[in-house]
Amino acid sequence: MQSKLPVKKTVTFADTSEIQGAVSNTTIPYDYLVFAVGAEVQTFNIPGVREHACFMKELEDAEKMQRHFMDCMESAAFPGQSTEEVKRLLHMVVVGGGPTGVELSGELHDFLEEDLRSWYPELAEHVRITLVEALPNVLPSFSKQLIDYTESTFKEAKIDILTKTMVKEIKEKSVVLQMPDKSIVEVPCGLVVWAAGNTLRKVTRDLMGQFPKAQENRRGITVDECLRMAGTDGSIFAVGDCTATSYAPTAQVASQEGAYLARLLGQIAKRDELEQRVEALAAAPDVDKQELEQSQKRLTKLNKLRPFKYSHQGSLAYIGSDKAIADFPLFNGNLATGGVATFLFWRSAYLSTLFSMRNRTLVATDWLKVKFFGRDVSRE
Template identity: 55%
Template sequence: MASSSRALARFGAAARQLSAPEAVAKLARPHANFATTTSARKPDLSASPIIARARPVSSQFTFTRSYADAPPLPKKRSGKIRTTFRWMWRGTYLSLLGLVGAVIYDGYLDRYPDVQFIPDPEKKTLVVLGTGWGSVALLKKLDCANYNVIVISPRNYFLFTPLLPSCTTGNIEHRSIMEPVRQILRHKKAAAKFYEADATKIDYERKVIKISDNSDVKGTINETEVPYDMLVVGVGAENATFGIPGVREHSCFLKEIRDAQAIRTKIMDCVETAAFKDQDSAEIDRLLHMVVVGGGPTGVEFAGELRDFFDHDIQKLIPDIAPRFKVTLVEALPNVLPMFSKQLIDYTESTFKEEHIEIKTKTMVKKVTDKTIEAEITGPDGKKSLITIPYGLLVWATGNAVRPLVKDLMSQIPAQKDSRRGLAVNEYLVVQGARDIWAVGDCAVAGYAPTAQVASQEGAFLARLFNNMAKTEALDTKVKELSSSLNVRPGNAAEITSEIESLEKQLRRQKDIKPFHYSHQGSLAYIGSEKAVADVAWFNGNLASGGKLTYLFWRSAYLSMCFSTRNRVLVAMDWIKAKVYGRDVSRE
């Protein structure tokens, strides 16, 4: 070791006497004496301070920089990706926690609403008939403190009808799309009354409504009268049979919850009877033939749901008879979904063809028996012929008819004698020829299609109108009081006059109410196989789309349209349950 130290000292002295290039060159040559005097482990010359300070002066020499001169290594890209995913997971986690918290808080408010106050009995009595789309939209936005509100309906719930076809196949439970009316009224600041009863007659001259108890349990009083100052008729319409024999006796309708339950029972009855031991082959074909009359959104959606039910669930449980299942859609018009664009009509018809759903257009049903349909079909050449269609289930999903209550009211008002489809109303939804009576929904003729979207907008318009009328009356009364006090106390005449002018300006603004105008937001329909069509208003035109992405939009749109958070949660859970475990095939 001592000899090694002496050798390094000699090399250092020699290097100091030479120039930098010569020193580097000399040190780079192997030194025999040095190699023989050192031990087996050679020293690392690259770590020598002389080598570190030396810099190459020509491209002939190349040296590796020491760790002190090397630039820092770049950070790995995977670290940034992990950080991004970590923050995304945290955001998702916090969003889910916030969503759960919002649902729990909404449930708390639903269970424990604020205390209501009783309105002044001297105020006007506003009676609302029905709990459909128009009536509930009115109640939702109405300030009940301005009136004594009374709601009369044979059902004590609001029904989200667009999802009714899904209830027939077990995709959604019927209670998930029902919202109790008393729950709606309980969240109003002022108390409102509800009577579950049938309105049997509206006495237009006396301004009273005759009602009767429609429940199975009867009390001592089964019929009575309810007086009104203002009346809103929102009773909707009933199913139209067009006078065709056998329709009401042998068809299933799709308008109420009990209709969906009856269809569900009938479907499983047909399936189980077709699977019965030694069943006749022709009878199996008849039992498994489901016929839907009506090519509107309700009929199309039900046909699609029915096909999905058999393809995804029945086929797995009863594979022997599943291939013989058949769905036929009958429509009197030249095509289905007449309210949609031609592009979406063609897409729907091609999708139905892929799903083996037969469409019979230009087909008029003439007679219905317990097992067959007799219909008149118009061929491409214009010739008409009669056909017989055997069926196991017949669902009638077309047309509306005026209810007897509305017919009776129309007969009392001379201005309604020429109306055929319901109560004719003006641009403010006032029943023509009547005083203090308004009509909304399918029972009103306002020049628009009888859809839930129209009824909902009409109800919201009436709520704004009634709230405005109450404010107008309050302002008018205050102006009269101030005008009378001006004559009694002339000392503050300038101040009172200024206040009167301000109130009159507000009064003019309140009285300037624009008439009702329907704003079409678009049309949606499910067509089976997790596909949907949408014709949505977009700026100054319409956006037409169809397919699986439209199906996701259809679901999100219907979910947002549900009345309450409770409905949205229940419907979403039903969809998840059906996706994971399949539809329930039990009979009841």
């Protein structure tokens, strides 16, 4: 997507699919633009990340990671592999101790215990999962008691947590780590999954570059209290991970921003329509003063846009072994809970946020299939 803002008020799209039609580019005009392109993976310019690590940003990233994981298992099972090579292939390193990294580590553990242990009993004991985090602890947005609970659960599951540890380089068969004592250690591994943060997409940087005075925040697009992009005439709105706000880059924030913006755009549509009506009434030779006055009062009300206010509903994360943690705001404090019951609540909350009964049925059916028949690891 290439923006032609704000002079022309148009957006140009390009077809980048493998099979392109006769028209590969199109330009459309807009009255109001909602910019919600999200973010891409932040690599911090660390050597080897893009070449050798798997990401967890898009669906194809997850599919690639699953293929790589199964390749490691099957290669380790190949006759004649040395014990040292088997241990390397079966060492899975997850970089990033946020919810994505923690949930992925828990899911890998479940995959091992619920499926791979019966398929590869001779290899199961060699599988090792390591979670690397540069901060002093994992899940920094959660309460300390839940962090401690997660760490103890991971310890029971034999998932290693390396905090205060930085990745310096990722090689084809190893990852280079800077340990808390500043020593450099090269750790052999078969798979590295990178879940260490987001950065702006190029299209976002290009858009911000057209408003250099108003858009100086490197974290993302600066917006006002109504989610309008700073420096514009109010016709461009930005929501989600592409913006620089005080809110966490989570689906919960983006969902509330989207619902707010839908209501706001409905109000703006009524306002714009009423503005045209007022202009027509004022220009009419036989002006109906009473109707004009009433329309102007309604227009004044519609011009008052309520600012966006985020309501934090709590944080949830799955930590493996049919356990989850939850941190909910409660009066002036918080309610922290974890365990199997929280896992069931996590699943019910997940289902309730899906958009349609069709999607809820499909997801619930998939969960049941995994529970009774195991995970589908069939190859293409």
